[in-house]
Amino acid sequence: xxxxxxxxxxxxxxxxxxxxxxxxxxxxxxxxxxxxxxxxxxxxxxxxxxxxxxxxxxxxxxxxxxxxxxxxxxxxxxxxxxxxxxxxxxxxxxxxxxxxxxxxxxxxxxxxxxxxxxxxx
Amino acid sequence: xxxxxxxxxxxxxxxxxxxxxxxxxxxxxxxxxxxxxxxxxxxxxxxxxxxxxxxxxxxxxxxxxxxxxxxxxxxxxxxxxxxxxxxxxxxxxxxxxxxxxxxxxxx
Numbered sequence: 001x002x003x004x005x006x007x008x009x010x011x012x013x014x015x016x017x018x019x020x021x022x023x024x025x026x027x028x029x030x031x032x033x034x035x036x037x038x039x040x041x042x043x044x045x046x047x048x049x050x051x052x053x054x055x056x057x058x059x060x061x062x063x064x065x066x067x068x069x070x071x072x073x074x075x076x077x078x079x080x081x082x083x084x085x086x087x088x089x090x091x092x093x094x095x096x097x098x099x100x101x102x103x104x105x106x107x108x109x110x111x112x113x114x115x116x117x118x119x120x121x
Numbered sequence: 122x123x124x125x126x127x128x129x130x131x132x133x134x135x136x137x138x139x140x141x142x143x144x145x146x147x148x149x150x151x152x153x154x155x156x157x158x159x160x161x162x163x164x165x166x167x168x169x170x171x172x173x174x175x176x177x178x179x180x181x182x183x184x185x186x187x188x189x190x191x192x193x194x195x196x197x198x199x200x201x202x203x204x205x206x207x208x209x210x211x212x213x214x215x216x217x218x219x220x221x222x223x224x225x226x227x228x
Contacts, residue, residue, distance in 0.1 A: 035217070045156075045164065045207050045219040059215055095163055106211045107154035107169035114163050
């Protein structure tokens with residue numbers, strides 16, 4: 001079955017960087033984009049960015065421009081999200097999700113299980 | 122940037138019908154998709170496109186769109202439907218946004 005499995009929880013100090021992985025299985029990895037979404041404690045979902053494993057094209061939310069980098073490794077069907085200059089506001093669960101779309105809609109399915117990133121001194 | 126607005130919370134009696142709405146300008150051009158999220162779990166896709174359910178999603182979930190408002194309807198709500206629900210859409214400028222979320226309580 002189509003599945004996304006993410007790396008484990010991280011604890012980082014303010015100013016540090018974190019890199020979260022998302023390994024896909026059950027489908028042709030290069031055929032679908034990967035989105036990254038985060039959810040701060042008790043808050044809603046926030047889109048972080050998108051990457052195409054086919055050609056490496058990326059699209060980042062303006063809020064994260066210059067601080068986030070999405071990459072992929074097609075040899076292992078894995079996508080990575082690196083977030084730099086962490087502050088306590090970055091404490092959140094980070095999800096990856098496969099991107100599907102047609103001319104009139106876009107949707108995410110499935111989602112990874114989530115990775116908790118805690119930023120604390 | 123685009124915004125999608127949802128009512129913060131709604132309640133429904135067991136077996137009754139509840140409608141969750143999502144308002145935003147991007148919905149005039151693109152259909153919303155809808156996600157169910159239970160505490161401590163990842164979101165799950167329940168509706169995509171005009172009114173399509175992924176495999177395994179009960180047919181009590183349906184969707185519609187009128188103007189700048191998308192709606193998710195649960196007909197015959199079950200205790201298992203108690204969750205947070207988020208709409209999502211993109212716009213012509215390739216902005217991607219989630220709705221503010223609606224907490225559904227089944228009484």
